[in-house]
Amino acid sequence: MPFFAFVAVFLLWPTGIVISGALTGPDGTFSLEHLATVTGSVHLAAFGRSVWLSLVTALIGAVGGALLSWAISTRPGSGGGESRLRRVVTAFSGVLAQFGGVMLAFAFLATVGLQGWLTLLLRDLLGIDLFAGGNWLYDMPGLVLVYCYFQIPLMTIVFLPALDGLRKQWREANESLGGSAWHYWRHIAGPILAPAFAGSFLLLFANAFSSYATAAALVSQGGPIVPLQIRNALTSEVILGQADIGYALAFGMVVVVAVVMSLYALLQRRTARWLR
Amino acid sequence: MPNDTTRPPARRSPFLAATALSAVGLLLLTACGAPPAPSGGNDRGEAATATSAEDFGGLDALVEAAQEEGQLNVIALPPDWANYGEMISTFEDKYGITVNSASPDASSQEEINAAEQNAGTDRAPDVFDLGHAVALANADTHFAPYKVETWDDIPEGLKDAEGRYVADYTGYMSIGYNADEVPEPESVLDLLGDDYKGKVALNGDPTQAGAAFSGVAMAALANDGGADDIQAGVDFFEELNNAGNFLPVDPTPATIASGETPVVIDWDYTNAQQTIDLEGKVDWKVVVPKGAVVSSYYYQAVNADAPNPAAARLWQEFVYSDEGQNIYLNGFARPVRMDAMEQAETLDTGAAANLPDAQGDPVELTEEQIEKANDVLGEKWAAAVS
Numbered sequence: 001m002p003f004f005a006f007v008a009v010f011l012l013w014p015t016g017i018v019i020s021g022a023l024t025g026p027d028g029t030f031s032l033e034h035l036a037t038v039t040g041s042v043h044l045a046a047f048g049r050s051v052w053l054s055l056v057t058a059l060i061g062a063v064g065g066a067l068l069s070w071a072i073s074t075r076p077g078s079g080g081g082e083s084r085l086r087r088v089v090t091a092f093s094g095v096l097a098q099f100g101g102v103m104l105a106f107a108f109l110a111t112v113g114l115q116g117w118l119t120l121l122l123r124d125l126l127g128i129d130l131f132a133g134g135n136w137l138y139d140m141p142g143l144v145l146v147y148c149y150f151q152i153p154l155m156t157i158v159f160l161p162a163l164d165g166l167r168k169q170w171r172e173a174n175e176s177l178g179g180s181a182w183h184y185w186r187h188i189a190g191p192i193l194a195p196a197f198a199g200s201f202l203l204l205f206a207n208a209f210s211s212y213a214t215a216a217a218l219v220s221q222g223g224p225i226v227p228l229q230i231r232n233a234l235t236s237e238v239i240l241g242q243a244d245i246g247y248a249l250a251f252g253m254v255v256v257v258a259v260v261m262s263l264y265a266l267l268q269r270r271t272a273r274w275l276r
Numbered sequence: 277m278p279n280d281t282t283r284p285p286a287r288r289s290p291f292l293a294a295t296a297l298s299a300v301g302l303l304l305l306t307a308c309g310a311p312p313a314p315s316g317g318n319d320r321g322e323a324a325t326a327t328s329a330e331d332f333g334g335l336d337a338l339v340e341a342a343q344e345e346g347q348l349n350v351i352a353l354p355p356d357w358a359n360y361g362e363m364i365s366t367f368e369d370k371y372g373i374t375v376n377s378a379s380p381d382a383s384s385q386e387e388i389n390a391a392e393q394n395a396g397t398d399r400a401p402d403v404f405d406l407g408h409a410v411a412l413a414n415a416d417t418h419f420a421p422y423k424v425e426t427w428d429d430i431p432e433g434l435k436d437a438e439g440r441y442v443a444d445y446t447g448y449m450s451i452g453y454n455a456d457e458v459p460e461p462e463s464v465l466d467l468l469g470d471d472y473k474g475k476v477a478l479n480g481d482p483t484q485a486g487a488a489f490s491g492v493a494m495a496a497l498a499n500d501g502g503a504d505d506i507q508a509g510v511d512f513f514e515e516l517n518n519a520g521n522f523l524p525v526d527p528t529p530a531t532i533a534s535g536e537t538p539v540v541i542d543w544d545y546t547n548a549q550q551t552i553d554l555e556g557k558v559d560w561k562v563v564v565p566k567g568a569v570v571s572s573y574y575y576q577a578v579n580a581d582a583p584n585p586a587a588a589r590l591w592q593e594f595v596y597s598d599e600g601q602n603i604y605l606n607g608f609a610r611p612v613r614m615d616a617m618e619q620a621e622t623l624d625t626g627a628a629a630n631l632p633d634a635q636g637d638p639v640e641l642t643e644e645q646i647e648k649a650n651d652v653l654g655e656k657w658a659a660a661v662s
Contacts, residue, residue, distance in 0.1 A: 042658055114474070114525070115536040131474060138524040139662060220526035221481050222658035237384035237407045238482065238489045239650045 015254060021247030034248035043229060043245075047252060050209060050225040053140060057147040058204035064148070065155020066197060072156075073163040090160065093153035100150045105217035108146050112137060140224060143215055150214075151204050158203060162196035199267040206260045210253070226253055323585035327439065328423045329593060332586070335425065338593065339371060341586035348375045348587040351390055351401040352382040356529060356553065358445055358545050358574075359607020366603060367594050373587055383485060384410035391418060395581050402588035404577045407486035409646060411441040411575040419577040422589055424596040429616035434573060443573035444595055445545075445609040448564045448634050449487075449494040452547030454538040455559040461539070464498035464512070464565050468519055472539055476516060477523040477531070479542040483653050490570045491541040492653065493641060497568035503641050506649035507656070514660040522661060533558060544632045545608035564634040571638035573612065598622040608632070 025031030037043070072086040111118045112130060114137075122128040136142055166189055174184045212227040223229045226249055233246035323332070323341055332338040342348075348367075355361030355377075364375045378399075379386065384407040394400040404411075404419075419440040427439070434443035451461055458471050467476050480488035492509035501508025516522040527537040532550055535558070540547065547562040554560050576595060582588040594600045601611035602624040608631060617623040641649065 042655060045659075113536065114523070115534050135474060135520075135522075135524055219524065221478075221524040222662045223481070223483075224658065224662055232481070232484055234389070235383050235386050236484045237386075237410050237486055238484060238646075239654055240385065240409055240413045 018247055018250045018254060021244060022251035024244070034244045035251070037245055038248040038252055043226075043249060043252075046224060046226050046229045046249075047256075049140060050227075051256070053143055053147070053225060054205045054208040056144055057151050057208045058201050060144075060148050061151025061155045061204045061208075062159075062197065062201040064152040065200075066159050068152065069156045069160040069163055073160060089156065093156040096153035097150055097157055099153075100147075100211055101213035102217040104146060104149060105214050108137065108142070108218070138219055138221070142218060143225070146214055146218065147208050147211065151208060154207060155200055155204060158200045159196065162193055162200075166192065195267045195270040199264050202260050202264040202267070206257050206264075209256060209260070323589070324420065324580075324582065326585070326589060327421050329425055329589070332589075335593065338586060338590055342373060342584070342590035343371060345584040345587045346373055347398075347584050348373055348591055349378065349399065349402045349583065350375055350591070351378045351404070352380065352384070352387050353377055353405060354380040356546070356549055357607075358447075358609035359549075359603050362606065363595070363600065363603045366599070367591065370594070371590065373590075388414050388418060391579055391581065398583040400579060400581055400583050402579055402582040402584045403591050404575075404579065405444065406441070406575050406577060408572065408575060408643075409486075409650075411577060412643065414577075415440045418580055420580040420582070420585070420588075422578050422592055424592050426596045426613060426616075429613045430596070431612070431615075434612055441575040441577040442596075443612045444576045445604045445611050446571045446573040446640075447543035447545040447609055448632070448638060449490045449568075449570040450542065450544035450547050450562050450564045450632060452532075452540045452542060452550060452560055452562050454532075454535065455561045457535070457538045460561065461563060461565070464495050464568055467521060467539065468512075468515060472521045474520055474523060475538040476521050477525050477527040477537040477540050478513070479527055479540060479546070481657070483650070483657050486572060486574075487543055487546075488541075489646075489649070489653070490543075490572050490641075492657075493639070493649065494541070494565065494568045494570045497570065497639060498565060503639050503645050504648070506652050510652065510656050510660050513657075517661045524661060529553065532560065543609075544634075545610075548608035548630075548632055562632045564632050566635045569634050569636050569638040571610075571640050573640070602627065605631075 022034055023030055023032070025033050068089065072083070072089050075083045075085055108116075110116055113119065114131060114135070119130050122130060131137075137145075170188050171184055174188060179187075210227070212231075215225055215228055216231060219225075219228060223232045230246045230249045230253075233242040233249065236242060326332055326338075329335045329338045332341055350364065353360040353364065355364070357380075364377060367373065368375050376399075378390065378401065382390070384404075387401060387404050387406060388410060391401055391404075406414075415436060421436075421438040421440045423439040424442075427435070427442075430442060436442065451464070451467070453461065458475060461467055461472075466472075478488050478491050479485065482488040482492045492506060492513065493503065494509070495512040496502065496506050496509030499508040499512040513522060523537060525531060525537055527540040527542065529550065531537040532540060533554055540550075544562055544564055547560070550558075551560045551562060576592060578585075578588045578592060596613065598613075598617060601613050601617060602622075604611040605614070605624055605627040610631070611617070614623065614628075618628075
């Protein structure tokens, strides 16, 4: 019961406000007008870019994070405990996975921004111009790079337990039956890890899709992704009365995240069965 | 700051939920419990409906009522913008009233949002400084009519007949540039040249910020468009972006000082202020491009739900007094009473002489032109610069 109250206050109520706002016309009656506006080219393109950005960074994060957690999970610690490498990496990942937002954006601006120290160092010492191809840091390529800095650590944290679930005996059984490393990954570890991997991938997708502060600190023109367009709709001092469009955009995000999270829940159920 | 990352799923205990709930409950209780009106001898009702200093029984009585409140909440007034830093500190010293300045970098619409979200609390803003569109849109619902003593000096067309919003200062759209790094641009179109590769920044997103909007209007005037044809300005920025000259960075004093934004399209008062602030560090110069002079007034308004209604009205009197208007002028903003003060010889002529040169008649976009331009920008801007 307290849990239901928690969900009601923090999840159901805001979602209800968003949905009713999205489906209400300017005169207060039911209308699909705002949703129709959102399917216009500018907003639709933003949804496209948001999904693309989330997919790409989730993929990079999932693969990179999986490799990283595999590397630390197989490394034996001295005296049977956790290896020092593993303790360091998990501690760092725990911090970095939450290091999104303005701090991360400014860390990048100070390092590889137009006057960042690395940019200047490369230019002055090696003659390499990081920005020869345009101002990529302040656009989608920059967002991809920056998002990876919290996606890979997050993957490491959520995927490590699944790797730990692999029993040493399975590999030994495979070997004693004459199986190769390929057989082991193809027929044993792969199928066991697949649902966990896919689930983590979806989590990363949702994580990137709903990220706001990092992008807001980095990108100030055009609002290429949906969260930035919602900000534009709410704060513009030039084009007014767009709050309802913000609701409609948020409604679109709720739908996308709901789909992703349902898939995630389904997958979690499968993984749980294997890793009991 | 909204939560940026989705956390890995964790089991929430009933205990956690209960704690969170009671925290919310406590917050709600405190919010409701805050006294909406300041205590003291002064009746808030009377001050809140006063439409001139006369209603208080003269300026002295207004000062007294304001001092009794002792506080003034202002919002979205950056200290380096139109000399608001000095405006606030002079007001504080002169009347002994504490000025609480919230979110200096907020947009006009955020000022209204803040008034709505804090309505009824003593943290709501007392006065607004707004772009034209926002001022017009909220006149009926959010502003209290008030006419300052210098009301007659303010030109018709720059004030609401009832005094709900009144123009306070304007500037001309200008190009600020680091003279050590780039040559002087003689026209807006010069910025398309190779000298300005990766160097031209616009102060904000034109679908968001009034300054950036006027920057696109300036480009439209320079690019054979006109006040009716903002598309020419969008085309200019698209060309600028394709040439690799456009910087999608929001310029701030910090980005200018660090050299990240060597050319900044912004109001001449902010650019001219940078010249002073960066003296000895960066050779920052300002040009108002010839034949493309865009002007846009900001507007003052009193919050109808002002928690400090008398102080809010005293602030208006101060802003429109000779002293207040000259403070704007000292920050390179052109005050609305400039002509009248010039005739009355109360204008700070030294400060007026320091204003950046502008040749040609300033263009102020009409309401219809702004609306039409907004439609174009909403549709075309994001695609043009990305």
